[in-house]
Amino acid sequence: MRISDNSADSIPFLDLITPHLELEQELTGVFRRALLSAGFIGGPMVEEFEKAFAEFCGTSDAIAISSGTDALRFAIMACGVQPGDVVVTVPHTFIATTEAISQAGAVPEFVDIDEDTYNISVEKLQHFLEEQCTWSRWGKLVSRRSGRFVTAVVPVHLYGQMADMDAILELAGRYDLTVIEDACQAHGAEYFSAKRNRWMTSGSMGRAAAFSFYPGKNLGACGEAGAVTTNDSSVADKIRMLRDHGQSKKYYHDVEGYNGRLDAIQAGLLHTKLAHLTRWNLQRRDRAVVYNRLLSGNHGLGLPFEPSWSRAVYHLYVVRTAQRDNMIAHLKRAAIGTGIHYPVPLHLQKAYTSLKYCADDFPVSARVASEIVSLPMFPQLTEGQQIRVADEVLAFTSRNHSKPAEGDENLLVPAEQTA
Numbered sequence: 001m002r003i004s005d006n007s008a009d010s011i012p013f014l015d016l017i018t019p020h021l022e023l024e025q026e027l028t029g030v031f032r033r034a035l036l037s038a039g040f041i042g043g044p045m046v047e048e049f050e051k052a053f054a055e056f057c058g059t060s061d062a063i064a065i066s067s068g069t070d071a072l073r074f075a076i077m078a079c080g081v082q083p084g085d086v087v088v089t090v091p092h093t094f095i096a097t098t099e100a101i102s103q104a105g106a107v108p109e110f111v112d113i114d115e116d117t118y119n120i121s122v123e124k125l126q127h128f129l130e131e132q133c134t135w136s137r138w139g140k141l142v143s144r145r146s147g148r149f150v151t152a153v154v155p156v157h158l159y160g161q162m163a164d165m166d167a168i169l170e171l172a173g174r175y176d177l178t179v180i181e182d183a184c185q186a187h188g189a190e191y192f193s194a195k196r197n198r199w200m201t202s203g204s205m206g207r208a209a210a211f212s213f214y215p216g217k218n219l220g221a222c223g224e225a226g227a228v229t230t231n232d233s234s235v236a237d238k239i240r241m242l243r244d245h246g247q248s249k250k251y252y253h254d255v256e257g258y259n260g261r262l263d264a265i266q267a268g269l270l271h272t273k274l275a276h277l278t279r280w281n282l283q284r285r286d287r288a289v290v291y292n293r294l295l296s297g298n299h300g301l302g303l304p305f306e307p308s309w310s311r312a313v314y315h316l317y318v319v320r321t322a323q324r325d326n327m328i329a330h331l332k333r334a335a336i337g338t339g340i341h342y343p344v345p346l347h348l349q350k351a352y353t354s355l356k357y358c359a360d361d362f363p364v365s366a367r368v369a370s371e372i373v374s375l376p377m378f379p380q381l382t383e384g385q386q387i388r389v390a391d392e393v394l395a396f397t398s399r400n401h402s403k404p405a406e407g408d409e410n411l412l413v414p415a416e417q418t419a
């Protein structure tokens with residue numbers, strides 16, 4: 001076993017203090033600027049951040065919003081999804097994805113995920129569209145399950161890795177569906193679009209995309225915050241109205257909207273942190289390489305998979321083991337923080353019993369949810385800390401898993417099934 005430094009110290013799942021201390025002067029300068037100008041809502045700090053974030057994502061517009069959930073809700077509404085429509089997404093995501101769909105007046109229907117990337121399975125999406133939908137006599141796609149019009153797909157770029165967007169956009173085009181990216185976990189993630197023959201940034205491929213700047217995200221505010229990105233100026237205009245009580249001009253309300261604006265202070269803080277995001281994302285990618293090296297060849301442990309068309313930004317570093325709960329308990333005893341993202345797929349959540357899905361409707365999501373563990377992952381994680389995490393993971397798996405037969409290297413072998 002390797003000797004690691006800091007062995008007596010606990011290792012947090014996430015360190016939100018160090019990056020803020022590193023930038024303390026710049027960040028407190030933002031408060032001063034807001035206090036001296038009393039520009040708390042809207043104004044130059046919000047506009048400057050929007051411009052910089054649009055540039056970062058490679059889109060014409062970014063609209064700052066009060067949270068990722070509202071960003072996704074407004075994006076769905078602004079893209080023309082009508083109350084009662086079906087929006088297709090995955091059960092393996094944070095509930096905010098489907099909350100936003102429901103709060104836009106639509107109904108979520110699920111397609112299972114890909115076992116390797118944990119993102120929407122293109123094959124299953126195709127199967128859903130071909131086998132579980134039909135065309136109405138008005139030429140609109142209808143879900144056989146609910147009898148409702150299917151009008152949009154929300155791929156979720158989970159854990160910081162983009163879904164297979166070329167294939168999704170191709171299918172969506174064939175079925176006249178709008179694609180709205182849930183990019184809430186994928187700031188700066190990239191996808192090589194064979195169709196466009198270039199790398200595309202998360203948030204620039206769908207008709208619109210939603211980002212969350214919840215504090216623990218790769219780009220996190222010091223509170224709640226979100227944004228929509230889009231290349232469609234009419235969508236951008238609608239979102240600007242929706243976030244601001246439906247007004248196109250002060251006290252002239254074209255529609256009934258929401259109070260979904262982002263505070264100027266949060267925009268200023270995000271703008272300051274945005275300058276460091278590319279470096280932080282590269283550091284996360286480096287940490288992932290180190291974990292992969294330390295943990296590879298460990299039978300019984302599934303590691304993250306990055307297809308050749310993906311440059312993930314590792315919002316989370318997620319491994320799989322059939323002994324998940326025991327591994328978490330072991331790591332907790334070793335003072336190592338972990339997370340589960342997420343333990344119960346949405347089709348099995350109490351909140352969605354009304355959708356009437358069965359336990360085995362989405363077997364990959366259900367299996368993945370029972371086996372995943374998120375290990376500590378943040379830009380300031382040291383190699384010594386990673387070595388200690390890996391040592392503890394290896395100590396656990398070597399005790400709890402046997403070596404699989406040749407050719408079965410990727411199989412998960414629960415301890416109770418071995419001698």
Ligand SMILES: Cc1ncc(COP(=O)(O)O)c(C=O)c1O
Nearest residue numbers: 067068069094096097184212214
């Ligand atoms: C996949 C996904 N979608 C949507 C959201 C909602 O973002 P927020 O918490 O900013 O409302 C999150 C936040 O965790 C998320 O992870």
